[in-house]
Amino acid sequence: MSITRRQLLILLPAAAVAWKSILAGTPEASPNYNMTEHWWGMLVDITKCIGCGSCVRACQMENQVPDGYFRTWVERYHVSDYDIENPKVDSPDGGKNGFLPTSVSDGKNFFVPKMCNHCADSPCTQVCPVGATFVSPDGVVLVDQKYCLGCRYCVQACPYGCRFVDPKKKTAQKCTLCYHRITKGLTTACCENCPTGARQLADLKNPNDPIHEFLKTHSVQVLKPYLATRSKLFYNGLDGSVR
Amino acid sequence: MQIPVEGFMYPNEVELQWSVLIVLYPFLTGLVAGAFILASLERVFMVKAVKPTYRLALLTALAFLIVAPLPLQLHLGHPERSFEMYLTPHRSSAMAMFGFVYLWYLLAVLVVEIWLDYRRDIVVMSQCTTGWKRLVYRVLTLGSTNISERSLHIDERVGWLVTVIGIPSAFLLHGYVGFIFGSVKANPWWSSPLMPVVFLFSAMVSGIAIVMLLYMLMCRLRREPIDMDCVDTVAKYLFYTFIIDFSLEMLDLIHRIYEADESFRSLDFMVHTRLFLSQVVIQILLGTVLPILLIGLTQVVKLAAKQRKRIYVVAGCLTMIGIFAMRWNVVIGGQLFSKSFLGYTTYKMAFATREGLLTAIVLTVLPFVILGVLVKLLPPWPEKKSAISSVAVAAYGAD
Amino acid sequence: MKAFKDAGHLFRLASVFLVGGVLFLAFRGVLVPRSFGQYGHYRGNAIKETAALPISYAGHQVCESCHADLLEVKSKGVHKRVACEACHGPLATHADDPASVQPAKLDTAVLCVRCHEANLAKPKNFPQVVSAEHSGGAPCETCHQPHSPAIVAVAGGSQ
Numbered sequence: 001m002s003i004t005r006r007q008l009l010i011l012l013p014a015a016a017v018a019w020k021s022i023l024a025g026t027p028e029a030s031p032n033y034n035m036t037e038h039w040w041g042m043l044v045d046i047t048k049c050i051g052c053g054s055c056v057r058a059c060q061m062e063n064q065v066p067d068g069y070f071r072t073w074v075e076r077y078h079v080s081d082y083d084i085e086n087p088k089v090d091s092p093d094g095g096k097n098g099f100l101p102t103s104v105s106d107g108k109n110f111f112v113p114k115m116c117n118h119c120a121d122s123p124c125t126q127v128c129p130v131g132a133t134f135v136s137p138d139g140v141v142l143v144d145q146k147y148c149l150g151c152r153y154c155v156q157a158c159p160y161g162c163r164f165v166d167p168k169k170k171t172a173q174k175c176t177l178c179y180h181r182i183t184k185g186l187t188t189a190c191c192e193n194c195p196t197g198a199r200q201l202a203d204l205k206n207p208n209d210p211i212h213e214f215l216k217t218h219s220v221q222v223l224k225p226y227l228a229t230r231s232k233l234f235y236n237g238l239d240g241s242v243r
Numbered sequence: 244m245q246i247p248v249e250g251f252m253y254p255n256e257v258e259l260q261w262s263v264l265i266v267l268y269p270f271l272t273g274l275v276a277g278a279f280i281l282a283s284l285e286r287v288f289m290v291k292a293v294k295p296t297y298r299l300a301l302l303t304a305l306a307f308l309i310v311a312p313l314p315l316q317l318h319l320g321h322p323e324r325s326f327e328m329y330l331t332p333h334r335s336s337a338m339a340m341f342g343f344v345y346l347w348y349l350l351a352v353l354v355v356e357i358w359l360d361y362r363r364d365i366v367v368m369s370q371c372t373t374g375w376k377r378l379v380y381r382v383l384t385l386g387s388t389n390i391s392e393r394s395l396h397i398d399e400r401v402g403w404l405v406t407v408i409g410i411p412s413a414f415l416l417h418g419y420v421g422f423i424f425g426s427v428k429a430n431p432w433w434s435s436p437l438m439p440v441v442f443l444f445s446a447m448v449s450g451i452a453i454v455m456l457l458y459m460l461m462c463r464l465r466r467e468p469i470d471m472d473c474v475d476t477v478a479k480y481l482f483y484t485f486i487i488d489f490s491l492e493m494l495d496l497i498h499r500i501y502e503a504d505e506s507f508r509s510l511d512f513m514v515h516t517r518l519f520l521s522q523v524v525i526q527i528l529l530g531t532v533l534p535i536l537l538i539g540l541t542q543v544v545k546l547a548a549k550q551r552k553r554i555y556v557v558a559g560c561l562t563m564i565g566i567f568a569m570r571w572n573v574v575i576g577g578q579l580f581s582k583s584f585l586g587y588t589t590y591k592m593a594f595a596t597r598e599g600l601l602t603a604i605v606l607t608v609l610p611f612v613i614l615g616v617l618v619k620l621l622p623p624w625p626e627k628k629s630a631i632s633s634v635a636v637a638a639y640g641a642d
Numbered sequence: 643m644k645a646f647k648d649a650g651h652l653f654r655l656a657s658v659f660l661v662g663g664v665l666f667l668a669f670r671g672v673l674v675p676r677s678f679g680q681y682g683h684y685r686g687n688a689i690k691e692t693a694a695l696p697i698s699y700a701g702h703q704v705c706e707s708c709h710a711d712l713l714e715v716k717s718k719g720v721h722k723r724v725a726c727e728a729c730h731g732p733l734a735t736h737a738d739d740p741a742s743v744q745p746a747k748l749d750t751a752v753l754c755v756r757c758h759e760a761n762l763a764k765p766k767n768f769p770q771v772v773s774a775e776h777s778g779g780a781p782c783e784t785c786h787q788p789h790s791p792a793i794v795a796v797a798g799g800s801q
Contacts, residue, residue, distance in 0.1 A: 035681075035689070050764045052757045054728050061732045062698045070254045076763050089251040089585055102762035109763035114253070123429055129339035130327040134684035144688035147675075149327065150320015152260040153338050159429035161253025161582055165260065170320030180695035189699050193728040195721075195757055196768070227428060243583045329666070330674050333683055350662075355655070362651065385658065387651035394648040401652065 033183045038138040039205040040177055041232030042191070043214060044113050046239075048198035051076060051111035055190035055199060056096040059115075062178060062189035069164040070094040071175040072115035072190055079241045080107040087241040112235075112242050113199065115190070116141060116162040116175035117223060120230035124154040124163060124174075133172065139204075139232060140177045148172050159227050177201075204232070250586025259578045259590050262598040263571075264314035267606055269420045269442065270570045271311040274610075276417035276443070277450010278304040279353070279409060284480065286406040292476035298623030299461065300454045301357050306614035308349050314606055315341075318598055337423045348416045352409040358383070359402040361621050366390045379620065417446040424573060431506035432577040437495045444488035449566040451481045456559040459552065461618075471548050475541075478555050482538045485562070489531050492569075509584035517579055517587060522572045530565015534558040698732035701725075705733070708740065712789055719790030729753055729788065750782040 051074055059065060059072045074095030078088040092099065095111070102109045118141050125133050125141060132147040133154055148171035155163040155172060163174045178188035182201065186192070191199045202211035214220070214236070221238040222231035235242075246257050282300035284290040316322050332339035358365075366388050369380035418439040424430075425438025455477045462469045499507065514522055537558040541551050575590050593599035646653075680686025705726040706713045716722055727733055729748060736743040760770040777784070785793050 033693075047765055050757055050768050051761065054756070058699060058728075058732075063695075068254075073254050075251075078763075087585070089583065091251070091254055094254045098756050098759070099761060099763065101760065105762060109761075111763055123427075126335045127338065127427070129333055129336045129341070130324075131331050131333045131678070131683040131685075132327075134682055134688075136689050137681050142688065142692050144685050144691075146691070147324070147327065147685055147688065148321065149324045151315075151318075151338065152320075153336070153423075155255075155260045156578075157427050157429055159582055161256045164255040164258075165320055176692055176695075179689075179692045181697060181699075181701075183693045184697075186697070186701045192699055192701055192725050195724040195728050197723055243585075326673070330670055331678055331683070350659070358655070385651060385654040387654055389648060389651060391648055394651065397649050397652070 033185075035137040037205060038182075038203050039232075040139045040182060041118060041202045041204050041211070041234065042115070042177070042188075043200040043202050043211055043220075043234045043236065045198045045200070046110060046112060046235055046237040048196045049074070049111040049113055050196055050198075051095060051099050052195065053095045053098045054193045054195060055113060056094050058189040058193035059175075060096070062181075063176070065173070066167055069166070069173070071162070071173070072113065074099075075112045075114060076102070076109070077112060077239065077242060078102065078104055078107060078109050079239060080104075082107075084241055108239065110239065112238075113190075114160065114162070114223075115233065116177070117160055117229065117231035117233040118175075118177060120232065121228065123157040123159060123227070123229060127153045127157040129153065136179075140179055140182075141174065142176055142179060143172050143174060145169065145171050159224050159229065202232075202234070246591065247589045248586060249588075250581070251583060252581040252586045252588050253583060256578075256581055257588050259575070259588065261574055261578060262318060262590075263575075263592055263600065263603045264318045264598050264606070266567070266571045266574045267314045267603055268311065269417075269446075269574070270449070270567050271307050271314070271606075271610065272417055272420055273442070273446030273449050273566065273570075274453050275304045275308045275311060275348075275450070276413040276446040277448065277452075278307070278454050279413045279450070280447050281451050281454050281477070281480070283406050283410050283413075286403060287410065290476065292472050293480075295470050295473045295624070296454050296458050296477060298360065298621075299458055299618075300450075301353065301360070302617045302621065302623055303454055303457060303614060304450075305349075305353050305357060306610040306617055308345075308353060309613055310606060310610045312341075312345060313609070314603075317602060317606075337419060337426055340419055344412075344416050344419055348409075348412050352405060352412050356402055356405045356409060357621070359398045359405065362398055363390050363395060364621065376620075414443060417443050424577065429582060430577050431504070432510055432580065433573065435495060437491060438573075441488070441491045441495060444484060444491055445566050445569055447484045448481065448488050448562060451477060451484060452559045452562040452566075455481065455555060456563075457614075459556065461624075465624075469552065471551070474555060475551070478538055478541065478551075478558075481559075481562070482535070482542060485531070485535050485538070489535060492527075492531075506584055509580050513576065513580050513587060517589075518572055518576050521568050522576065526565055526568035526572055530561055530568050534561045534565065537561075697734050699727045700732075700734040700737040702727070704737045715787075716789045719792060721789060721791060748788075750788060754782040754786075754788075 053074060055072055056070065056074060059070075063071060065071050072094075073091055075089050075091045076095070076099050080086075080088075088104075090099075099111075118135075118139060120135065120139065122135055122141050125135055128134075129151060130147060130149060132144045132149065133142065134144070135141050150165055150170045150172065152165055152172070155165060158174075163172055165171065166173045178186070178190075181188060187201045188199075191201045200211070200214075203209045204211060211234075215234070218236050220234045220236055222234060223238075224243065225231075248257055278300045281293065282297050282304065285293050285297045316325060319325055328339055328342040332342065362384075365380050365383045367390075369377060369384050369388070372380060421439030421442030424433040424442075425435050427433045455474060458477070459469055459474065499510070534557075537554050540546075541554055546554070578588075579590065580587050595601045675685050675687070677686035677688075678684070681689070702725040709726075712726075716724075730745050733743075733745055736745055755773045758770050758773075760772045764770055782788075
């Protein structure tokens, strides 16, 4: 099956035009995107996560994440019913290559995907001395790569361990919620490649987004709610032992 | 290089963000603030006994203040962008204040105070030195050679005002360093409203101790008798500040132990294992309790001057080690445990790298070199037998 | 007037500070990036720069616009919600130039077990097998077609 791009244009003009605008990658290429119409977040359904690591690999490919650092990762929890406050947790290489079989059968075992919580009151942007990291008008916590000093204060201030300093670029790096994708109508690389739909990109300003129905009908939590960061990473089926 | 990890760390937490240089930074600014507050004792609070240390304390503060931003600069991923802190300071960031508090303290307080205090000497020396030295002094006079009694009187009054402004500024300089750590709500080892206060008092302790040590050292180098009245008074202030500092640190510790919140188990384990040597042994026992007991001894028992001197030197050195250990335990300790409270990482200090031990040693020695130059240029003691004696003695005679 | 004369050096000092302050403001005026403060205390253009980063995963809608035949097969099976690139890898370059960039051949022995190897931490209702015992060493695609893995051949009794 060999279809050239020219044929594609003839066959499927609408798709081709859309694709062209995606690839061109210039700000002008997504002219219909209006920042004020969106407020992005994500839903993670722990009851669906199988710990395959597809999200971690997809994120690293999509965003050229350096080896050994993670914009998203998966943790495996083992919670013994005799000591629910002290779970055993592992995340070999961020869960990138999946997990070896779980050997302990007592208590609970489950996976927890982690990533930037895109907090509305984010402690990391609060401490940046120069305004190199910020919450965008559509609710995504971003880093200005041309302005970041590399002082690492934001890394210290993130309660969830979601930031790191790129060993080559020497600037703070983190999940951008695939801002270059969501502004072009695509979903994030991790959501796109999650085989079970455990991750769902959510636009809280869009009344038709299924997130609203989900939030209405499920017990949803955020991580470390006592820190009052107004996290927008919503977890369904989150166990109390997860931190 | 594999970093040894015990238990579970979030994967990005394994590598430490702030190195030994960030330990050095609050240590150096602490010395600045402490030395300045000692200097202000004489000027504002009229403690005449400490007068021999006044100028030395100011120069020490300046020498350390010049070096203080270097560890920060070296640690930045992009040092060439640091000027952005002046261009677009983020008001909600404690760190953004650094640039302004630093500039204010360096230029508006310390340099002005030293200039006013030394102006008479500068003018005198601009006239009786030669070569490059003369040029330096000429520039420092700013082209005004007026040392009339009235102008010196004005300097004295303005200098007093600058010192009065300088005390809260010194508190601000170091209190905000404590706030940088104390305001990180994500990190229970740091997050505490006591942090700025503890930093401030430990700064005063270390600043007083270093001026005391430097004063004794300089007297020895110049083969002059040590003014024991002065050193005794400085040691007395060291003793009182140290007791306040220790009480605050213990208050913080007892509060943590008694409240025993969710982070307690993890932090308690860390203090008993990875931080045991640096926190319990070096910081608390050797660096705090022992010097307090030693100086306490001189306050209670009448000892000969020679013994007191020895005790002051030992206690002073232990204090410096203890305060450095305190900075270490705050900065490094705060990064050794996981924010999940489930594991611990290790700090491996490199040697000859940008953020390694060698750099730290150089940055520790550098202020003493700068102090040496400053002391040569602006001698902090009355000159006795130099070429400029006639003018200088006349000037001091009017004092 | 005499007071001013004896405080002359202080005015000189003040003017040094004044010159410094003016220079600082001048530098600041030149050096602060244009788009700084456009939306908040940050460089507004940073948003556009982040949005302009290149894409690696084309997204299943783009794949389906050409491979309608596979969509047809896949939409009838249990893998209907698994995106193409979850198994095939990032293929934006292929979508952009299908003729010259060809996706690599996949190895089911690696791919299938990523999801379906039994693990107690996986949800109980998720189909999982102990691969070593399950197929006796035979490759997965002997029985299961990845795009529609249910074993229809056995059920239909043909072949």
